[in-house]
Amino acid sequence: MRLDRKNFLATTGAVAAGAAIGFPAIVGAAPEPIRLGTIPCLTGSNALLGQQEHEGAALAVEEINARPDKVYGGRPFEIVEEDATNDNQSAVSALNKLLGENVVAIVCPVLSTQVQAMAPVMKTHEIPWMTGGTAVKNTQLGVPGMFRLRGSDGITGAGMTNFAVKDKKGKKIAILHASDAFGVGGADQIVQSLKKLGMEPVANEQYPKDAKDFTAEILKIKQAAPDVVLMYIQNPSDTAIILKQVHSLALNVPIVGSPSLGNQTAMEVAGKDAYGTYCAVDFIVGFNSNVATHFLTSFFRKYHHLPDVGTGSGWVYDAVYMLADTYKKQKGTDPKQTIASLKGIKNWDGVLGTFSADAEGNMVHSVSIGQNQDGKLHLVKKVSG
Amino acid sequence: MTSNPNVTLSGPNVTLSSSKGGASRPVAIAVLIAVLALLPAFVHSDYLLSLVDTAGIYAIVVMGLGILLGFAGQLSLAQAAFLGIGAYTSGWLTTNLGWPAWPSMGAAMMMSALVGLAVGYPCLRLSGHYLALATIGFGIITQLVLINWKSVTNGSDGMGNIPPPQIGSFVFDSYGRYYYIVLVAVLACAYVAWRIKTTRVGRALEAIRENEIAARATGIDATRYKIIAFVLAGAYAGLAGSLLAHLTKFISPDSYSFDQSVVFLVMLIVGGSASISGAILGAVLLWFLPEVLRPLKTSYIMVYGAAVVAMVVFMPRGLVGLLDTLRTRFTRRPDAA
């Protein structure tokens, strides 16, 4: 059985109640919980991302609160979670609600447009903002405490392009991408990387939201006769349908996808249609640190399925642990001090690799190229941005 | 704190939807405005104030839809598109041409009104479901243009750094300050709608809604009045879009979807379609409802859906009808005694 959110709430609730009622009576003063805000998209069309964000945070908090010293000095984490849904206005409401709840740091939704919609409010609150949104712009919004725990679209787009051109010897590159901010932003980065190599895409197809038939797009790409097709798509269902049609319509060229193509969900849903495809990913099972191995094991034990590490649960898990380590080192949760400490992060080991903060707040500076071999992702090479 | 909106917002019902009125009406309006004006003095939470601001802005959109559907009987499922046109006009003028916010708001209103004219005119021949489809199509086309016309709209990535309005050195950059802009806009829009409803235009629109052929026979220029309704609906949504853009300072095309237009329609019908206070109440109630349900966590949108069904089933004349019934009961008792 999966541990769902109700159980999770019940446990945290019980812990909190225990701390609030039982503990003081005996010991005198219970260590005050550290309130951590999260705003995943729990409902709407991006609910899958939100659910994974929730799972990653819940797992990290459960583990940290089980340590004898908890975060530090016996203080546990307490998650305060609000649904960002999938529209900007509700995301801002959720954020305002959280900001009234005495949280010391906030893990942002993964949708870049929501992060940008929230930015004006974020600017006025000097607390750490941990994001997994990959749009290059996210760390350039002038928000003081913004930190990105994943590779930006700039790094990923360049990594995909270089792999296609240099390793796969592609002379004619085609792009297929979604019309959301993620797909368009990624495709723009690919076009820019190609330009640096003195090239232009032979086809650059954007499909509309909720599309279910990709015959027109795939035939158009096929007519341009590319050597390599680059795909920038977040939605696993779209990915699966496209790969199926790519096979049906016999577009037989190497495919290099954005990180979501290497996600557990996308690989499961696309099945054998995804075999042989390449992707630029934050994370490949079996090629990472002990931290990663531990994360995978305990994630599976708790939820009985494998996580989408990069886009989904991994970066959130890292964010929570990074905050916990910082608070422990500081012996306090002062937001300004925490921001300063996070800016100084160097070679910190997390699930997604080794993190070092740059001036903008980017923590991840490399991606890996992986290949789906019979449903398992294998490391092809590492790329730095 | 939560009782404030309830108290104050039931006010318009008393004052605007009532045909009985009486001498106490100006007093009631004055009291209502005074209470509304003092709201930020009692409510300090940014969260609640941001909700109130957005609710007010949505109320303007829904009032516009009310003029079109409630007064004139013309269904539109493109209100979110007009909201988007207003927001992007304002955003583009302020960030690209460096216009101040106030004239941009006026321009946004004009732009949406003009598009309303351009859409309304060819749609005159359509009615009922055919009109619904044409407006859905217009909404979808508008959203695609916002996504794909990158040189102007910046595409899916959205447009940021939209400045807040200011008077001299006083910047409306907090929810509490912005509230006053929204309040003035809502009151002005409600006043205009009320004037329309109670004068010749409103009666003409009502006649068209009830029976267009008969209305034409009595010499009403139905074409002209229907276009007026389209233009007003566009102008209201354009103003609201602009207000939203300067409030959140960031806009992106995904906010102006068909689904959002559907939400506005639901707000109007749940509130009570032919009354101004109904439009305001519906917008406020349905914007606050999911927020109130937030403690239910992931199931809250499901409960919201069920609540919408329950509200149409159990409130035949919308919220306004419900309040009317309650009021008559409340006021009749002393008479009987």
Added chain:
Amino acid sequence: MHFDPVANMQLLVSGLAFGSIYALVALGFVLIYNAVGVVNFAQGEFVMFPSYIAVTFLLPAITVFGTVVHWQLPIVGVYLLVLVLMVGFGLLFNRIAYHPLRDRGWMPVVISTIGVSIFLRNAAQMIWGSQPIVMPSLFAVDTISVGPLHIRPQDLLIIGVTAVLIAFQFFLFERTTLGKQMRATAQDRATARLVGVRVGRIVAITFVYSALLGTISGLLVAPLFTVTKEMGALIALKAFAASIVGGFGSIPGAIVGGLAIGVIETFGGFYISSAYVDAIAFIILISVLLVRPQGLFGERVAEKA
């Protein structure tokens, strides 16, 4: 973009397959509209919900309410089971979303179907989670190649089943008593009641039939689409457009409208722009309406109140 006969055939097959689905769902719209004069905004959920029920019983393992179940029933049995369950669903839908509002004009019913649609989409997320689910196909191969053409057997199945259902519908309406009663109810409820038609029962049957059309569409497209809570949304919108452009209330109109939209989409996406493909479809639809405000096969009388 040069002219390529193979590509055109490919586009045509795919356009007709999608057009057939639009036509099937559009028939559901038209039936309900004819019987009770309202638009059902939950028609897309009539496609989505049965697909979820089908995968629940079909897959070797699936998570339902956070618990993994292993029913894995034979496919024909599952199809029948889903159809039976959806009969109940149609009756319940009629009882909750339409029946209490039957005397209140069309707008309240529209809003209540919107409410049901929001409810069902989020209920699906609560029950089955937000992971897309793969529905196994009836066919061993995904594609058969005929010369340079690549054809999906599922597409052919969709076109075939739609043709059969349309033929069945003509038979039902023209040759059976039930069909005649449904048509009588659609044309004039009061008179139908006077001549002894049990209108309430006919309305209930209409909702059930419409739910079954949605179910069949869902079972047909699920292997191509993957099962998600949004899978029905766009189909429903396009099908609504199809039923309107054909002339709301007209069965041949819905069929022609559906096929036309399917074909326009694939060709428009290929020859004009895939980014603007929905805009192309709607510009054509609106143009048709401006020339013929009552739709292609439209009713010449004013709409029902």
